[in-house]
Amino acid sequence: MSFHLGEGSVRIEFDEGLYPKDAIYGAAYVFIDRCWVHLDRAGDRRIQVTLKAKKPGADTQAFAGEFQNELLGQAWRLRIVEENKKLVEAITARALGGAAGPPGLDELLAMDIGEETAFEDPLGIAMSWEEKYKKKGKGEAAKAEGDASADVSGGEKA
């Protein structure tokens, strides 16, 4: 559904149940060089996109049609990526890992290790468990413990 808003502007509304919000952002992004793009909520689970052409004389109905097609492509792409996530991650990791190789001498030499930074341990890796959590209140320590176990079960599920 698209509404002509007069000279150079058009508004389109989408049902969030049909189109994921990320797909709408993705489609909107493709238009930012040609249009001023405004997203708003038009009602319950309805998203409104307003496209205002940057240049005079643009065919806004064509923009609306193009936006809808782009959105369809974006929504489909999200689904495909979701379905192929593991494959894409595996290929990407292999591609980037193979290209970058292990850290070399240059990189190690370039590391910022000075008097102040040499013994920094922001993640508390060098601390014992007691040291790490004794400073916190009881509740916080329990939360940390809960998080850790959640990680484990997540790992098991995977």
Place this chain on the structure above:
Amino acid sequence: MSLSTLFTELGSAAKTPTGLVPFRFREVGGDILLTNFLGDWVFVTKDEFRSLARGELDPGTKLHDKLASKNFLRDGLDQAQAAERIAYKKRFLNWGPNLHIAVVTLRCNETCVYCHASRANMDAVHTDMTPEIGEKVVDLMLQSTSPSVTLEFQGGEPLANFSVMKHVIEYALARNRAYGKGLEFTMVSNLALMDEEKLAYLVDRKVQVCTSIDGPEHLHTKQRILAGGNAHREAVKWIERINKAYIDIGLDPTLYHVEALLTTTREALKYPKEIVDTYVSLGCRAIFLRPIDPFGFAGKTAQIVEYDRAAYHEFYRAAVEHILDLNRRGEQVLERYASIFLTKIVADDDPNFLDIRNPSGSGIGALAYNYDGKIFSSDEGRMMYETGDPAFQIGDVFSSTYRSLMKHETVRALVMASIREAQPDCVNCTYTPYCGVQPEHSYRTQGTIFGRMRESTLCAVHKGIQDFLFDKLRENDPTTVEILRRWTTVRARTHFIHASSAS
């Protein structure tokens, strides 16, 4: 029967027989082409496809045997062998960029209607790469995880900054003694600034020379203006001279000769045969019928040089039919696009051509270094920078480390965006196992690195070429198939490799 009519006809009766591996299909010629994830392919008749669509696939039938022999049936599929085949074809993922493009100057002595390189006038010496930047380019290049690297000198016209080119070559040769990589040099030049002294150096340092020929003289000189001269005559004169120099040092002229590249403009579409004949007469054994690129100045001059992709396909078919005819008469000449796709289709290998790779070579296969030291994921990305869009700059030679370039978020995005199995259209396309697109092209033409293949001119070109090649394979004429198979054999030009061992 069109495929959509068949499925409408069958309605809910349509079902896939059990035991098939996932496959994609497309009508080519009068038959249906099926391809699977391993890159195996088979043609079935429409009747056979109708049976498949009804879920019928009986053991002992011709169709069953045909599909089994091409790994379309899960039973009997050797999984270990399948994994090995995929790993072998994707072995380029184990290595980083092997192509390093150094733009040693933007200055150029010719003006071309389709200029991709965003040239500068000959007095714009501030666009010359300095020796220091050239050295830094070499330092980064040699850190690539690739066991062999090619340093390609481009411009502008690289011969306009020959002293720096020489310095970079000497520096690279010296530095590579510590690395021991297979090292190659190429230069892309219009040859108009060549002289005997430069030639002697290039031959001595084994620098491969590549030039541009637009076709017959009248076409070439109309599109490439050399102030005070004839661009075609200069190029031809030096091609012949360089080829002779190779013969003089005992190299086989069928393997060692100047490579020439074509840019297919609208005007060029009228001369498929003449263009092929020009190339053959110059001793070229490979013709790359590349369509016009949207990068650099070509974007601005589109109204002069752009054209409909259907017209390009007509041109491509006419030219390749002519090339096939020449082969039937004993001439050894091939079309480069065809040889890239055929290597994947019939030779079960990947020639690692960066722009038709999955994932593409952007960043992880090639890097482009601008004269000022800025580094880009590809030369196309660099050209976009020169025309005002820095989206593909991933660093500079002064502050970037090799790993920071490879792990740059833009490179990561380009890899993801170029994986065909994760893009609409491509995911269902019969040609996914052989295809690949350069995400920079989608960005330039459509504003998104992911691309919308349905409207992509690059996809149209790839689809059209693969349709043509598969149709030839379907017709199965033994002489033609043999010629196409021959186009997939690559003879390495070992003379050009500086294989120094690390000390």
